[in-house]
Amino acid sequence: MLFNSFIFLFAFLPVALLVHWLVERFKPDWRLPVLLGLSLLFYGYWDWRFVPLLVLSVMVNWLIAETFTRSGRDILIPLAVTANLVALAFFKYFNFFAELAALVPGIRPPHYDIALPLGISFFTFHHIMYLTDLKAGKAPRYDLVRYSLYIGFFPQVLAGPLVRWSEIMHQFDERPYQRPDAAERFARGLMLLVAGLAKKVFLGDQLADYTNPVYAAAQAGQALDMGQALQGALGFTFQVYFDFSGYTDMALGLALMFGIVLPQNFDAPYRATSLQDFWRRWHMTLSRFLRDYLYIALGGSRRGLAIQLAALTATMTLGGLWHGAGWTFIVWGALHGIGLSVAVLWRKAGYTMPSWLGWFLTFAFFVLTLTIFRSGSFEVAWNFYKGLFGFGAEGFTLKWRALAIGAAISMIGPTAWTVIHKLPPRPWIAALFVLLFVVVLFKIGDDANYEFIYFQF
Amino acid sequence: MNSSISSSEAAAQHDGARWRRFAVTLVVGTLAVLTGIVTLAYAVDPYDSGRSALFERPGVRPQGPRTANASRGRDPAFDAVVVGNSRIQLLAPERLNQATGLSFVQLAVPGSGPKEHMTLIDWYLRHRKAPPRALVVSVDDLWCTSDPNLANDKPFPFWLYSADPLDYARGLVRFDVLEELPLRLAYLFGKDPERARPDGYWDYEPEYAALGYMTNPEIRKRLAQKPYAAAERLERDPLEGRRRFPAAGRFREIAAALPAETALVLVMPPAYTNLQPPPGTEKAFQDQACKAAIVAAARQVHPRTAVVDWRVDRPENRNPDLFFDQMHYRLPIARLIERDVSAALRRLL
Numbered sequence: 001m002l003f004n005s006f007i008f009l010f011a012f013l014p015v016a017l018l019v020h021w022l023v024e025r026f027k028p029d030w031r032l033p034v035l036l037g038l039s040l041l042f043y044g045y046w047d048w049r050f051v052p053l054l055v056l057s058v059m060v061n062w063l064i065a066e067t068f069t070r071s072g073r074d075i076l077i078p079l080a081v082t083a084n085l086v087a088l089a090f091f092k093y094f095n096f097f098a099e100l101a102a103l104v105p106g107i108r109p110p111h112y113d114i115a116l117p118l119g120i121s122f123f124t125f126h127h128i129m130y131l132t133d134l135k136a137g138k139a140p141r142y143d144l145v146r147y148s149l150y151i152g153f154f155p156q157v158l159a160g161p162l163v164r165w166s167e168i169m170h171q172f173d174e175r176p177y178q179r180p181d182a183a184e185r186f187a188r189g190l191m192l193l194v195a196g197l198a199k200k201v202f203l204g205d206q207l208a209d210y211t212n213p214v215y216a217a218a219q220a221g222q223a224l225d226m227g228q229a230l231q232g233a234l235g236f237t238f239q240v241y242f243d244f245s246g247y248t249d250m251a252l253g254l255a256l257m258f259g260i261v262l263p264q265n266f267d268a269p270y271r272a273t274s275l276q277d278f279w280r281r282w283h284m285t286l287s288r289f290l291r292d293y294l295y296i297a298l299g300g301s302r303r304g305l306a307i308q309l310a311a312l313t314a315t316m317t318l319g320g321l322w323h324g325a326g327w328t329f330i331v332w333g334a335l336h337g338i339g340l341s342v343a344v345l346w347r348k349a350g351y352t353m354p355s356w357l358g359w360f361l362t363f364a365f366f367v368l369t370l371t372i373f374r375s376g377s378f379e380v381a382w383n384f385y386k387g388l389f390g391f392g393a394e395g396f397t398l399k400w401r402a403l404a405i406g407a408a409i410s411m412i413g414p415t416a417w418t419v420i421h422k423l424p425p426r427p428w429i430a431a432l433f434v435l436l437f438v439v440v441l442f443k444i445g446d447d448a449n450y451e452f453i454y455f456q457f
Numbered sequence: 458m459n460s461s462i463s464s465s466e467a468a469a470q471h472d473g474a475r476w477r478r479f480a481v482t483l484v485v486g487t488l489a490v491l492t493g494i495v496t497l498a499y500a501v502d503p504y505d506s507g508r509s510a511l512f513e514r515p516g517v518r519p520q521g522p523r524t525a526n527a528s529r530g531r532d533p534a535f536d537a538v539v540v541g542n543s544r545i546q547l548l549a550p551e552r553l554n555q556a557t558g559l560s561f562v563q564l565a566v567p568g569s570g571p572k573e574h575m576t577l578i579d580w581y582l583r584h585r586k587a588p589p590r591a592l593v594v595s596v597d598d599l600w601c602t603s604d605p606n607l608a609n610d611k612p613f614p615f616w617l618y619s620a621d622p623l624d625y626a627r628g629l630v631r632f633d634v635l636e637e638l639p640l641r642l643a644y645l646f647g648k649d650p651e652r653a654r655p656d657g658y659w660d661y662e663p664e665y666a667a668l669g670y671m672t673n674p675e676i677r678k679r680l681a682q683k684p685y686a687a688a689e690r691l692e693r694d695p696l697e698g699r700r701r702f703p704a705a706g707r708f709r710e711i712a713a714a715l716p717a718e719t720a721l722v723l724v725m726p727p728a729y730t731n732l733q734p735p736p737g738t739e740k741a742f743q744d745q746a747c748k749a750a751i752v753a754a755a756r757q758v759h760p761r762t763a764v765v766d767w768r769v770d771r772p773e774n775r776n777p778d779l780f781f782d783q784m785h786y787r788l789p790i791a792r793l794i795e796r797d798v799s800a801a802l803r804r805l806l
Contacts, residue, residue, distance in 0.1 A: 183476035425479035434486035445631035
């Protein structure tokens with residue numbers, strides 16, 4: 001069920017909040033099992049056939065963690081991590097690797113159209129984070145309910161944020177509604193939910209109307225004029241930000257209403273003045289995961305410049321592949337790896353850059369590489385670049401209003417998270433949020449109700 | 458120290474109370490405002506669906522047929538109806554009226570399919586006090602789908618035509634309704650507001666012509682495309698007797714519920730010759746089976762049924778000057794279909 005759907009907002013959420021409040025108040029021992037049951041119900045609403053997969057994934061990983069804790073056999077953890085990656089590869093990359101294998105003469109691998117279980121990219125990484133830290137002696141053992149909830153907690157199971165066990169496990173043992181700031185947390189969570197919904201339906205979905213027709217035209221082989229190409233490229237740049245950061249605001253807000261603080265995922269990324277700065281502000285929990293569990297494992301920055309650059313490029317390339325089974329994702333990731341490497345060399349050489357130029361180069365680099373990400377094929381991306389650089393169709397047709405609003409909010413305005421955490425509990429602010437929520441609900445009622453972009457990853 | 462703890466506790470309690478009030482205001486306020494607007498919308502009845510008796514002015518302001526047909530379809534002035542999509546839209550109620558003596562309303566909705574058509578037939582029938590005299594239904598190839606849901610990728614406000622008041626109330630929660638409410642109030646209280654044409658006729662020739670459908674060589678070239686040129690020719694239908702057309706089953710229920718005296722005319726609208734599958738192709742077998750299934754479904758339960766089949770090879774369908782594109786014919790053909798429909802009605806009535 002989508003966060004931006006009536007079934008979620010008018011049925012699941014109120015019932016879940018009521019049941020959760022009742023058990024927290026009268027049967028605190030039941031709180032975690034109830035949260036887990038609600039999470040499975042939420043996950044199963046998409047497609048109940050994926051629930052056994054999620055349950056199996058949790059059971060197997062938890063049993064391995066148990067066995068490791070008791071036996072201390074180191075080999076178990078690398079085996080489990082590999083098994084998780086193999087499961088992810090099977091569901092997400094089977095056809096991609098099969099097509100690669102088919103390039104070898106004599107090999108004719110099978111082709112399976114397997115439905116991608118929602119959230120598998122995210123919960124696989126959760127398993128890896130915990131198991132790696134367990135092996136390193138940093139993470140303790142958890143019982144099955146707590147571990148299941150770490151993996152399957154409904155606000156974050158589908159598209160993150162990627163939460164470290166250390167950020168969430170201790171919160172499961174709290175009595176969230178007994179805290180002195182319980183009402184404040186609930187209210188701020190509700191405001192975050194409303195703000196996220198507003199970002200999604202008023203900005204992300206409007207920008208989709210700007211973006212989709214242009215990409216459809218490019219995919220149909222039509223030549224784009226410079227205005228159209230700009231509209232498509234900038235439109236998707238802002239769309240993906242409002243879509244994903246809106247989703248994250250909703251996830252964080254919902255978790256807060258259930259008494260759990262999840263980590264931030266975006267910090268005004270389009271204000272970044274370098275590529276390194278950008279990745280500290282964009283999908284922050286993924287960047288953190290890639291840094292701590294991949295980049296450092298591949299050598300990091302302490303084994304010389306060559307290894308550092310290679311690790312950086314490899315990490316970002318794999319990060320690109322994580323987004324989808326296709327060469328465009330790989331190239332997108334690799335380009336960011338190369339971009340980050342160039343930035344490392346620039347810094348090591350002691351060069352500096354005015355911040356306005358750094359901002360411009362960073363933003364332009366992201367927009368141009370995101371075109372490859374969105375295009376789905378290099379032909380379409382090439383078609384786009386021709387338009388962008390004046391080698392496409394003649395003329396200049398640009399719908400700019402939503403782009404201007406998107407640019408202003410994402411670049412100048414504070415993030416929803418920042419604003420909402422500063423707001424005082426004034427009645428007129430509540431009244432403004434009432435109006436915003438009502439208009440959002442009417443917008444959600446329209447026939448065109450878009451899914452979130454990051455569900456596909 | 459104790460006093461400082463107690464004062465910070467008091468502050469926390471005070472803050473907690475303020476935040477509780479804030480959260481309650483937000484939740485209760487949202488529900489109250491939402492309920493208020495839906496109640497207002499229900500009372501104002503933005504599309505004149507007849508669910509509220511507060512205002513007497515009939516009709517709606519000019520708008521698309523998806524919503525305007527709620528008002529047209531319940532208008533007691535019409536004892537006969539035409540239902541379909543753009544491929545029946547050019548039939549003029551006035552001409553049909555002159556030829557038959559009936560009073561027709563056009564409920565055609567461009568881009569709609571059998572599910573939408575049957576929804577509108579149901580709506581029209583539900584709002585008759587006297588048995589309707591005639592029902593003219595366009596049965597194009599969209600009726601031949603094997604999808605039991607009769608799905609259509611274009612939106613249609615099924616909620617507006619629902620028999621369930623809750624379904625309708627839920628449907629009112631949409632941005633379109635928020636935008637429509639002030640326009641509706643202006644229509645209701647305006648001195649001489651412009652009204653959507655009550656009989657639903659729309660001659661779209663000028664729009665098509667303005668888009669270059671008769672002059673632009675690139676568009677005209679599309680008429681020459683032959684989608685079935687490479688289709689395999691078969692001696693017999695490989696799925697003979699096994700084809701299923703869910704629309705036929707659904708339509709049988711509607712035909713069975715028609716009063717015996719109501720004339721039912723099924724019109725298979727024309728297609729330009731290149732769009733008609735040549736005999737012996739699988740598509741042609743499917744088309745034949747589909748037509749037969751729908752006609753049989755209707756005739757078995759409603760004997761007063763006639764068929765006007767223009768999805769056949771005939772001289773008009775080979776004349777490119779009579780078509781905008783491969784599925785949209787021009788006014789001269791519309792006049793001929795009106796003539797055939799009128800003749801069929803005269804036989805039935």
